[in-house]
Amino acid sequence: MKNKRTLMLSVTAMFIANLFVGAGTFTYFNDVETSTGNTFTAGTLDLKVGGQDDPNVVNITLSNMKPGDDTGYYKWVLKNVGTLPGKVSVTFSVIINDDNGLTEPESACDTTGGAGEGELGQYLKPGIHPDDIPDDVKPYVTIIARNDEEGWYIAEVSAEVDTGGTIGWGPKGWSVPSIVISQWQAGPPHPWGTPGLNGFGGKPYTYGPTLNPNDEIAFFFRVKMDNDLQRWDGTKWIDIDDNIIQGDSVEFNITFRLDQVVP
Ligand SMILES: [Ca+2]
Ligand SMILES: [Ca+2]
Ligand SMILES: [Ca+2]
Ligand SMILES: [Ca+2]
Numbered sequence: 001m002k003n004k005r006t007l008m009l010s011v012t013a014m015f016i017a018n019l020f021v022g023a024g025t026f027t028y029f030n031d032v033e034t035s036t037g038n039t040f041t042a043g044t045l046d047l048k049v050g051g052q053d054d055p056n057v058v059n060i061t062l063s064n065m066k067p068g069d070d071t072g073y074y075k076w077v078l079k080n081v082g083t084l085p086g087k088v089s090v091t092f093s094v095i096i097n098d099d100n101g102l103t104e105p106e107s108a109c110d111t112t113g114g115a116g117e118g119e120l121g122q123y124l125k126p127g128i129h130p131d132d133i134p135d136d137v138k139p140y141v142t143i144i145a146r147n148d149e150e151g152w153y154i155a156e157v158s159a160e161v162d163t164g165g166t167i168g169w170g171p172k173g174w175s176v177p178s179i180v181i182s183q184w185q186a187g188p189p190h191p192w193g194t195p196g197l198n199g200f201g202g203k204p205y206t207y208g209p210t211l212n213p214n215d216e217i218a219f220f221f222r223v224k225m226d227n228d229l230q231r232w233d234g235t236k237w238i239d240i241d242d243n244i245i246q247g248d249s250v251e252f253n254i255t256f257r258l259d260q261v262v263p
Helices: 002-022
Strands: 047-049 057-062 074-080 086-092 096-098 141-147 152-157 167-170 179-183 204-206 216-221 230-232 237-239 249-260
Touching: 047 249, 074 086, 074 249
Parallel strands: none
Antiparallel strands: 047 074, 057 249, 074 216, 086 204, 086 249, 096 249, 141 152, 152 179, 167 179, 167 216, 230 237
């Protein structure tokens, strides 16, 4: 097409040139073509959380909880509204624990002050041990990674069933994650890690697949407390006086971000 057009222009130019020659003037052949429509626009990377630009940071404060409580799944739908593919991740801030003073029964078992140093984050746990996944749910669960010492597993779930997990990613229409991370240990820090909700503090969790423009993915988060607080000593569960978390609170931020994928 281009060659054809070039040829036509050349023929036209020769015709015009001949006219000028015939008129007694002298000219050189020339042929100028202008290429139009060439624009260079920087791509965009833009994340919307729940349909909004702001906040990409959410603050969560958990207080007034008691043994047996379950927050249910919090859910945020994340959308790439830019023009470039990206990786989406969430990061938990350090989990801030506060004793909020010691009640009289609490003071009998809580030896850590009363101003700060709360224990709620240690016992807000988390998910369940993979062996405790309900029998009617198990057929839909494929465990893809597991670490019993640190007390977590990661699984893929093929149906919208509740595995009792802690955090995860899933389709925006689901009420539970389809990729679930379950952290099931509770109690004070171990030599090899920090159990409970505290263990999430300061850590990023990245969604594996690339989030292309207009793609959406939901992030889920939930914590619950056992009916009877216990701590894990590395080999077995040891009973803890449930009063240790009376009046305690935890506060933290979750930050959502989208990073450009480098090809
Ligand atoms: Ca307290
Ligand atoms: Ca305390
Ligand atoms: Ca207990
Ligand atoms: Ca306490």
